[in-house]
Amino acid sequence: MRDQLKAAGLAVAVALSATGIAGCQSTDDNVLTIGATAAPPTLDLVSNAAAAIPQVLLYNVYETLVRVDDSGKLVGLLAKSWKLSDDGLRLTFRLDPNARFASGARVTSAAVKASLERMRGGSASPVNQANLAAIKAIHTPDDSTVILDLSNRDNFLLFNLASTSGVVIDPATKDLATRPQGSGPYVVTEFTPGHSVTLSPSPRPWHEGNRPTVRFAYYSDPTSQTAALLSGDLDVVSDMTTPQALSRFTGNPNYRVLRGTTNGEVVLGMNNT
Numbered sequence: 001m002r003d004q005l006k007a008a009g010l011a012v013a014v015a016l017s018a019t020g021i022a023g024c025q026s027t028d029d030n031v032l033t034i035g036a037t038a039a040p041p042t043l044d045l046v047s048n049a050a051a052a053i054p055q056v057l058l059y060n061v062y063e064t065l066v067r068v069d070d071s072g073k074l075v076g077l078l079a080k081s082w083k084l085s086d087d088g089l090r091l092t093f094r095l096d097p098n099a100r101f102a103s104g105a106r107v108t109s110a111a112v113k114a115s116l117e118r119m120r121g122g123s124a125s126p127v128n129q130a131n132l133a134a135i136k137a138i139h140t141p142d143d144s145t146v147i148l149d150l151s152n153r154d155n156f157l158l159f160n161l162a163s164t165s166g167v168v169i170d171p172a173t174k175d176l177a178t179r180p181q182g183s184g185p186y187v188v189t190e191f192t193p194g195h196s197v198t199l200s201p202s203p204r205p206w207h208e209g210n211r212p213t214v215r216f217a218y219y220s221d222p223t224s225q226t227a228a229l230l231s232g233d234l235d236v237v238s239d240m241t242t243p244q245a246l247s248r249f250t251g252n253p254n255y256r257v258l259r260g261t262t263n264g265e266v267v268l269g270m271n272n273t
Contacts, residue, residue, distance in 0.1 A: 030212045030213060031212060031213045031214075031215060032212045032213070032214045032215070032235050032236070033214075033215045033217055033233065033234050033235050033236070034214065034215070034216050034217065034234070034235065034236045034237075034238055035217055035218075035219055035225045035228060035229060035234040035236065035237045035238065036052070036055070036216055036217070036218055036219075036237075036238050036239065037218065037219060037220070037222065037225070037239060037241055038050075038051065038052040038055075038218070039052060039193070039194045039195070039218035039220075040052040040053045040055075040056060040193075040197065041193065041194075042177045042178075042193070043056070043057065043176065043177055043178060043179075043180050043188065043191060043197070044176040044177040044180070045057060045058075045062075045164050045167065045176075045180075046118055046119060046123070046124050046125070046128065046169075046176060047123050047124060047125055048125060049125040049126075049127040049128070049164075053164075054163070054164045055216075055238075056197050056199070056216055057167075057180060057182075057184075057188075058163070058164060058167065059077075059184060060184050060185065060186040060199055060214075061180055061181070061182045061184045061186050061187060061188060061199065062167035062168065062169065062180065062182035062183075062184055063077050063078050063099075063167070063168060063182060063183045063184050064077055064078065064161060064162050064163070064166040064167055064168065065077060065078050065079040065082070065093050065095075065112065065146070065161055065162075065166060065168070066079055066082065066158060066161055066162045066166075067162045068159070068162050074158055074159070074162060076096070077162075078095055078096060078099050078107055078112070078168055078183065079093040079094060079095055079096065079146075080094050080095065080096045081093070081094045082094070082158075087153075088150070088153035088154075089149065089150045089151075089152075089153065090147065090148070090149055090150065091147070091148040091150065091157065091158075092145065092146070092147050092148075093112075093145070093146040093147075093148075094144055094145060095107060095108070095109060095112070095143075095144045095145070095146065097144060098206050099183055099206055100183060100204060100206040101170040101172075101181060101182065101183045101204075102170070102181055102182065102183065102184075102187045102202040102203060102204055102205075103170055103172055103181060103204070104204045105170065105171075105172065106143075107168060107183050108140075108143045108144075109140035109141075109142065109143055109144060109145055109146045110140055110143070110171075111168060111169075111170070111171050112140075112146045112168050113138045113140050113146065114169070114171055115167065115168045115169045116132060116135065116138055116148075116166075117138065118169065119131075119132055119165050119166075119167075120132045120133075120135065127164075127165070128164065128165045131156075131160035131163070131165035132157075132160065132165055134150045134151055134152055134153075134154035134157055135148050135149070135150060135151075135157075136149045136150055136151040137149040167182065168182065168183060169181070169182060170182055170183070178191050179191075183206065184202065185201065185202050185205050185207050185209070185211055186199040186200065186201060186202055186211070186214065187199065187200055187201075187202050187203070189213075194218065195217070195218060196215055196216060196217050196218065197215070197216045198213065198214070198215045198216075199213065199214045199215075199216075200213050201213065217233075217234065222241045222242040222245075223242070225237060225241075226242060226245045226248070229249075229255075230248065
C-alpha cells in the first residue's frame with residue numbers, strides 16, 4: 001500500500017539518495033515524493049556550496065571515483081581500484097570500464113580530469129577549491145587511468161573525492177544550473193527553483209535495479225510539510241524540523257519513524273562588526 005511508504009525521519013544523511021531512494025518503490029504511478037525544507041537555489045554544485053544541491057544530486061545524478069558506504073568505509077564507484085604511493089604524493093585510479101554517463105558516453109579519464117579541473121578552477125566555490133587544493137597535476141596516460149600528483153600528503157583527499165568536490169560531470173553538459181548530467185542512476189527531468197526537483201530513472205543506466213521516479217518537494221513551513229505527510233501528498237520526510245509533531249506518527253501503523261544521528265553539520269556565523 002502507498003501508506004506503507006510514508007515515513008517521518010528525525011535525521012537523515014545529506015546524501016539521502018544513497019540510503020533512501022534506491023531502495024524504495026512507490027505504488028502511486030511509481031513516483032516517490034520526498035518532503036524537504038531547504039530548496040536548492042540552483043543545481044550547479046560547482047560554483048554553489050549549498051548543501052541542498054548534493055542532497056538531490058550526489059550519487060543520484062552525479063557519481064564519484066570513490067564513495068563512503070553505510071559503514072563509513074571508502075569503496076569504489078567509478079573507480080575499480082586506487083593506489084596511494086608510499087610517500088603519499090601520487091594517487092592512481094583505474095576506472096570501471098562499464099561506467100557510462102546517462103548520455104551513453106563512456107566515463108573516461110579525460111572526463112574525470114575535466115571535472116576535477118572544473119572544481120579547482122576560479123569559478124568553483126571556495127569549498128571545492130579547498131577540498132582539492134593538494135592536487136598539483138592530473139595525468140591521463142590512457143582512457144582508464146587517472147593519476148593525481150599532490151603537492152603535499154592529504155589524508156582527507158579520498159574523503160573529499162567521495163563528496164561533492166569529486167563528482168564527475170558529463171562533458172556534454174550544457175547547463176549545470178538546471179540540467180546537470182552525470183553517470184548516476186537518475187537524470188533531472190524538472191527543476192522549479194524553491195518548489196521541487198524531479199528525478200527520473202536514467203535512460204542508459206550502468207547499474208542494475210528498478211527505480212521509481214523521485215520528486216523532491218520543498219516546504220518553508222514545517223506545519224504545511226507535516227500536513228502534506230498526513231494527507232498522503234508525501235511518502236517520506238527527510239528531516240522532521242518539528243519534533244513535537246512526531247507524536248502524530250509514532251505508533252501509527254501507516255508510518256515508520258527512523259531515529260538516528262546525522263553526519264551533517266550546521267554552522268551559525270556571526271558578523272561581530
